Amino acid sequence: MIKVDVSQILAHVGDNQPFSLVVDAAAIGETSPWFGGDITISGEIVNLGNAFRLNARISGQATLECGRCLTVFEQPIDFFLEEELETEEIDPVSGVVDIAETIRTALIFHEPMQPLCKEECKGLCYHCGADRNQHECKCDQQAIDPRLAGLSRLLE
Numbered sequence: 655m656i657k658v659d660v661s662q663i664l665a666h667v668g669d670n671q672p673f674s675l676v677v678d679a680a681a682i683g684e685t686s687p688w689f690g691g692d693i694t695i696s697g698e699i700v701n702l703g704n705a706f707r708l709n710a711r712i713s714g715q716a717t718l719e720c721g722r723c724l725t726v727f728e729q730p731i732d733f734f735l736e737e738e739l740e741t742e743e744i745d746p747v748s749g750v751v752d753i754a755e756t757i758r759t760a761l762i763f764h765e766p767m768q769p770l771c772k773e774e775c776k777g778l779c780y781h782c783g784a785d786r787n788q789h790e791c792k793c794d795q796q797a798i799d800p801r802l803a804g805l806s807r808l809l810e
Contacts, residue, residue, distance in 0.1 A: 656681055656757060660699050660706065661749025667703040682758040689731070689761055691715045699739070699751065706739040708753060712760060721768035722777030723785050729769065735760045 656677055663669040674696040679689045697710030713732040720727060737756050744751045776786035781793035798806055 655752050656695070656754040657750045657752050658699060659748075659750050660701070660744060663699070663701045664744070664749055667701050670698040670700045672698045682754040682761070684758055684761065688718060688765060689714060689716050693757070693761075695753075695757060697735075702738075705741060706744065706751070708735065708737045708739055708756060710735045710753075710757075712757060716765070718766065718769035720771040720775055722770060722775045723787055724778065725771045725785070725787075727769075727771045729766075731761070731764060733760070733764055 656675060658671065658673050658675075660671045663671050674694075676692050676694050678692055682693070691714060693712065693714040695710050695712050697708065700707045700709065711732070711734050713730070716729050716731045718727060718729055719725070735757075737760070739751060739753070739756070771787075778784065779786055779791045779793050782791050784791040784793075
């Protein structure tokens with residue numbers, strides 16, 4: 655849980671509550687190991703009257719696996735989030751809002767679909783499995799998968 659106290663701005667439209675937090679991935683309910691280490695969240699929550707707006711910068715270090723060569727690498731994550739929070743999300747007694755799910759969702763949307771250790775990654779050889787970034791293998795790159803050999807006749 656990531657709780658921010660907004661009790662001082664509940665009755666004042668236009669006011670903002672600045673905050674700065676450093677949490678681990680478990681605090682936002684993230685069980686996937688892709689975002690290791692601490693997550694830094696700093697920003698403000700603004701009272702809009704009928705809702706609240708969260709403006710925050712989220713940063714940290716992601717541990718990713720390359721989609722081509724399967725190498726595990728670290729990549730910095732740093733982005734700005736602007737999200738509207740409903741007034742129902744704020745506890746009326748304590749004046750505290752939990753922003754953990756909002757942060758978790760934003761991190762999931764910023765996770766790369768196919769992370770690359772480097773833009774020019776050559777990947778693994780599909781015959782022998784060698785990492786072609788480390789050394790070139792001697793496999794015949796022109797060999798056709800026998801299951802697709804019939805399709806090669808269409809090109810002739």
